[in-house]
Amino acid sequence: MQKLELSLRTLTPLWTGNISGNSIHIRETGLLGSLRWWYEGIIRGMGGSVCDPLPEGHCEFKQEKPEPPEQQLCPACLLFGCTGWQRRFRLEVTDLEPIPLFFVASSGVYQTSGNWLWRMFGADEAGGKKQGRGSSTKFTFGVQALWGTETKLRIIPLKAFQGNISAQLSYLLNIISKWGALGAKTQNGFGQVIVNGLNEDLITNGCQELKVVAASSQVNHNKNNISQNQLKNYFDLRRFFSRIYEIGHDNPYKTAGKLIGDPCGFNYQDFFIPCAFDIRYKSRSRNPFTGQGEDFGMRPWFKNKKQYDSKATDILFGKSKARTDEDCSGGRIGVSHLYRKQRDGSFYVKIWGHVPDSLGIEPEDVAREIDMFVQTMFRGAKLRTEFKQKEALGS
Ligand SMILES: [Zn+2]
Helix, strand or coil, X not given: CCCEEEEEEECCCECCCCCCCCCCCCCHHHHHXXXXXXXXXXXXXXXXXXXXXXXXXXXXXXXXXXXXXXXXXCHHHHHHCEECECCCXXXXXXXXXXXXXXXXXXXXXXXXXXXXXXXXXXXHHXXXXXXXXXXXXXXXXXXEEEECCCEEEEEEECXXXXXXXXXXXXXXXXXXXXXXXCXXXXXXXXXXXXXXXXXXXXXXXXXHHHHHHHHCCCCCCCCCCCCHHHHCCCCCHHHEEEEEEEEECCCCCCCCEEEEECCCCCCHXXXXXXXHHHHHCCCECCCCCCCCCCCECHHHHHHCCCCCCHHHHHHHHCCCXXXXXXXXXXXXXXXXXXXECCCCCXXXXXXXXXXXXXXCCCHHHHHHHHXXXXXXXXXXCEEEEECXXXXXXXX
């Protein structure tokens, strides 16, 4: 079986966080979880069926059953494994180094955003520190992220598999790096990567193969009897959008931004501005004492539109009053940090998301709303690339 050897360049830091919240060492399981999530969305997008996305809902392989594994397991479990059935490949990632965790926020929201992010990344329980008060609060994070300019990524097929693992994963990694993000906490800017060494023929073959896999997966893998309505909420590439905007050469946060955390000398502005939280959540806020001003950010932008009530906003962006990390980093819309493909080059931002059927709003409508938001937030921003479903799914 053919090994797949690729190299990866991080455009924004990668997060694969372990249980205590740190991401100092690469956790392959953190990457595998995101690979699987995209694989499932692609299979659904191709009209196929996969089991419940939560591990409790995964298929189970029973050796004693007369049916072959292909009939017992859904395509995602066949490749990524489940109870009684091992993952069909090994993922090896090397040459990633820890970098300090820090963010940039508009100065008016520095303290509130700092508190949010500080809590989201483990607060003092993870070794972080918070000193001072008000706008002079100094936040220090106890956890780190990962960075790699020439990270090696190897995919080693392990077991017999009906299909070409290298082709399927080439196609998968191409979709993820182009239109989404890799790893965890991708809604909040992490995981923008360039994958080098992908082979166009392998990508095309992988796409063709997955279409066959999807077409033959029509058996019901629905172990927990998920209703059709629930099913409509699961990630499906047919209900997806992704757009990349060019912001220009100047760092929009140069004078208006303030650092949360300490980059410890890392020359981050050559590569990225970690401001996804500022864009996605809030960069200006209404003064709660005087009532003056207004909230500005992607979330309030949607909430103020007639066709998006607060329930729809919660579905797209996660709950605003969430107390736990899971809840506040949730939601279906992801925003990258501002990133540069080369030093001194333009800054870009990628915004993508899954708009579930149950919302009654089309992905294109959400994307158009985002166009207007981005052009309001970053004057002169230009839409450079947009996700095309037919092209991505090879249909
Ligand atoms: Zn399954």
